[in-house]
Each structure stands twice: as C-alpha cells, then as structure tokens.
Amino acid sequence: MIRHSLIMMMAWMGLALSMLLSVFLPAHAQTLRLDITSGQVAPIPIAIADFTGPDGVPTNVGRQIAQIISDDLISSGQFKSVDSAAFITPPDSPDIRPDFNDWVPLGVQGLLVGSAYIDDGGALQIEFVLWDVVAQRDITSGEGSTDENGLRRLSHQIADFVYEEFTGDSAYFDTQIVYVSESGPADRRIKRLAIMDQDGHNHRFLTSGNDLVLTPRFSPQAHEIAYVNYFNDEPNVYLLDVALGRTERVGSFPGMTFAPRFSPDGDALIMSLAEDGATDIFALDLKTQQLSQLTRSPSIDTSPSYSPDGSQIVFNSDRGGSQQLYVMSENGRGVQRISYGEGRYATPVWSPRGDIIAFTKIVRGEFFIGVMNKDGSGERLLARGYLVEGPTWAPNGRVLMYFKQEPREADGSGGEVALYRVDITGFNESRIITPADASDPAWSPLLR
Amino acid sequence: MNELAQQSQQDKKREEAANGVLQNLAKIQKTKEAEKKQAQKVKKQDAQQKVATNVSNVISGVQQKTDAKPSIEPIGISELDRVRMHIASKWNPPPAAAGADKLKVDIYVRLEPDGSVTEASIVDTKRYDANKTYRAAANAALRAVLDASPLPLPREKYDQWREFIFGFDPRFISR
Incomplete structure (x- = not known):
C-alpha cells in the first residue's frame, strides 16, 4: 500500500505541474490520432x-x-x-x-x-x-x-x-481430467475410471476395474461423473459421486443407454438409447426422471452434446447414408446437417465459447481431430494419427484434449493409447503422462 | 461397513481440505482497485524531473517558433507510418483480443521533443475497470507504447505531434 501512495503522489505532483504548464503551450497544438492494426503474435x-x-x-x-x-x-x-x-x-x-x-x-x-x-x-x-x-x-x-x-x-x-x-481469457489450470485407464492384453482389457489434475498429477482411480467403463463426462459443477458401465455385458449410463465414490445406474430403460452428457445447467442428461435396432437421442430430467425422446429415425443417432446456452444439440447420425454431424434445437426440432466434407464425422463437442464444434473425422482409414463453425463452415483439422478420437474442451475453449493410439505391430508390440492436448490453433501438441494407457478424456469445468 | 466408514471419513477429510483451500482463497486480496486508479495515469518515477525538462523544452520550442522557418511542412503519412510500424513491432495483443472487432483500445500519449513518452494513459477507464478482456488488451497496448519510447518522429515538427491518441485495433490480428 505504501508503495502505491508514493507513486500516486509523484504522479499527482507531475500532473499538477503539467497543468500549470499547459497555460504556456502553443494554442495550435493538437492531438493526433493514429490507429495500430498490426502487431506481434508471440508467447x-x-x-x-x-x-x-x-x-x-x-x-x-x-x-x-x-x-x-x-x-x-x-x-x-x-x-x-x-x-x-x-x-x-x-x-x-x-x-x-x-x-x-x-x-x-x-x-x-x-x-x-x-x-x-x-x-x-x-x-x-x-x-x-x-x-x-x-x-x-x-x-x-x-x-x-x-x-x-x-x-x-x-x-x-x-x-x-x-x-x-x-x-484476457478465463483460465483452466485449476481443473481436473477424468478418463479411462486401460491395462492388460487386448482380449482381456481392464478399463477403470481415473481422475487427475489437468497436468497429470494427483492421480487416483475411481472404479475397481471389475466392469468395463467408457465415456466419462463431468457435471457442470464437477461433483458428478456420468459414464457408461458394462454390467453383465450390457452397457448402461451410470452416475458417480466424485467425493463419495458412490455409483448408481441412471434409470432403468428397455435396451441399452450410452453416450451420456450433462445439460449446461446440470439438470438433465442427454444420451443414446438403443432398442430394436434403432438408436435415438433422449434427454433425461434428473429431478423428475422423465425421459423425452428427441430423435426418431431408424438410423443410429448418437454422441449428443449441448451448446453452452442449452438451446441446441449437436450429434452424429448415419441417417443420410454415412456418419455425419447434425444440429437440432433442444427439443429435437429443426434437424440440420452441418458436416459436408470428405469422410465420416463422429463425437462432436460444442465449444464452451459457443462458436465452434470439435469432432473426430475419419477419411480413408486415417483419423483427425478438427473444429468447425456451428454452421459447418470453416473446418480446420488440428491433429491426426493412426487413431485419434474423443476431443474434450478446456473450460475456456482454447485447448482440446483427446486420445491417440499407435498402430499395433504384427509382433503384438505397439498399440499404446495416450492422452494428448493441442491448442485450437493446431500448435503445441503435447502428451499427458498417465500411469497406464489412457483414453476417453473429459475436462472438468474450472473448480474454483 | 468399516471400510465404507473409513472411506467416507477420508472423503470428508478431502472435502474439508478442498474447502480450506477455497476459504483461504476467498481471502486473497487483489490490489486491483488501487492499481486501476494508477493504470489510468502511468508516469515514470522521475515524472517531476521530466516535467522540469519539459519546461525548458517548451520555452525553447516557443523560441524556435518565433524564428521558425516557414518551410516546415505538416507531418506526413510516411512519418506517421514509421511511428505506426515502430509501435506495431512492440505490440503483442493478448490472445483473447486477437480478431475481436470491438476491443479497440485508445491510449493517450504525451511526448517530449526527442520522441520519448512522458505520459501514457488508457482513455476508457470505465471499460478498463469493468471488463477483464479489455483490461488485458489495454495493458498490452500501454506496454507497447512504453516499450516503443522514444518514438521516431521529426523533432522540427514537435509542435504538431506532442500529443497522440493511438488506437490499438486487434480485429485483423489472428492468433
């Protein structure tokens, strides 16, 4: 505080002097305007x-x-x-x-x-x-x-x-990552939920590994995780209370449920329900347990993700013959296809900033992580690999995390799966170190 | 059952620890308030000294003017372009501002005859106080001006350029 008042005092003395001086300034002195429109883009x-x-x-x-x-x-x-x-x-x-x-x-x-x-x-x-x-x-x-x-x-x-x-952006360092930790041979793979700080520290397991688990997603307050658990070989959506470690199955529906995600207000879960060969998207009100069907088609509609304001949903569907991205309103109306590039598109995730959508793209056997505007324009590919999949956004929408698998060699070596992250500029790709193989990451909101 | 009780006790501890961090963080006292005021008027520590130099400069300026040659031309576009490029080389607009079309920051600047900056202040102090992204953009613009001092300007035309408003417009910058 002392240093402030000192500087302020000096500044004020200077100001007083210059006000005195202004009397003597030539009358025609004027303030020039000059716009600076280019700069340096550097760390x-x-x-x-x-x-x-x-x-x-x-x-x-x-x-x-x-x-x-x-x-x-x-x-x-x-x-x-x-x-x-x-x-x-x-x-x-x-x-x-x-x-x-x-x-x-x-x-x-x-x-x-x-x-x-x-x-x-x-x-x-x-x-x-x-x-x-x-x-x-x-x-x-x-x-x-x-x-x-x-x-x-x-x-x-x-x-x-x-x-x-x-x-000038909101930050994302005080955040966590939940993901699927994988170990064991390909035919007897053990998959456990694990949680860690965004930099890979404070690692701990959340599930025992008895059941196969997939696609964990944080609730908006990061207290709960929705995920898919295979019990008796049947996949269903479960909720896990992070602090208590308690899990429970979400509802009891005919058929299988998968691909869960929370609504931005945390009051609903959106997910796929497969029954009699059709897979459609449903929203489940977590308070009333009321289930609303949002899509009705004989095709496979899955991977739904809300826009940050909750008014729209992006998902993928093969209704047009190949797997593409579609956007609809929160009540399932006004379905519009947004992806028109070469290849197939999967796992769309709406950016927390609301302007762009991240996705996995598969072209001629090669995988990419990319982003596009919410109307499908401006597609940019940020990462590629033998298998890259499942992007998740840092809460400020500046960084994406995903998982990458190396090809498996004929001798059985290779095949490692790891988490990576990359800027939305496509630069600065780096690996997150985990104790074992890792897939299906989900980034928490800012914890503070 | 025992295990469960133990587990929930552990969890409680963990939760308490987390709450502790949060409570303590709530204590974090940002000194921004004082800083905001200061940011409105950044002056070098030797402000008095500079102003004193200013007095003699102004006086000599006035003298110069009385016997000024009529051949002094108005400051030209190429001279201003030189200043623009010089400041642009020092401006590193923050990522959140790059490409934004409503984040132009005006900086008011007073200069000495040698082109050095005696005063640089953020014009829109209301927005500076209210908006985090604008604050980062304004601080970066202020740094650019201070870092660019002295500005390359023709001394003989000092009467025309002693004050500037530089508008830092990041809309064409991609990052």
Missing part, C-alpha cells in the same frame, strides 16, 4: 521467481510452486518463461518493489514474485505479487494459506491469475 515473456521464505531465501515449497506455475503457463503456449539463472537480482520478497532496471533487459513483460513457507502450525503460507515490468506497476496480488496437500492446487490458482491478467 508473452515472463519471469517467475522461486517463492522465498521469511529470510528471503527460496524455500523447497517455494521452488515447487514456481515450477508448477511455470509449467502451467508454458503448457498453454501463450507464455515463455525466462530461466531464473538469467535473473540479475533474484527477488527476496513480494513486499519489496523490484528494481525494474534489473528486469527490463531480460525482455520480460511480467514478473511473478512470491513467498511460501510452512509456518510453526504446519500450514503453508503463500503471498504473491504480479508485476508489469514495462509499465512498472503491480497488476495483481494475493495471499492464502493451505495445508501441504493444497500446494499444487494453490499453485494452479496463481497460474490462473497470471494467465487471465495477461491473456
């Missing part, structure tokens, strides 16, 4: 200092925190961080205004300084300040405390602050 250079203890020396937890924040920001592709070895004067406290002359030469736009230490009561105390190095002022700051188990989470939240201030 934002930023310095992240190790968080220090009360003695000004980096602590173990402080180094971990800086590393987590740095990894988050770099993984987004929107930032690059400067190696701390290049720092001229490593900061020793977030309470001291940095000497910007030490930071300008590094070419950084932001500087994150923080303290982090375990206090006598065993609590982790954290404080941070984010500085704008060019404008030489602080942008945001904060403090908090947690037990040591909260270290990673708090670090992700600080990374979220930095991300939002510099990109």
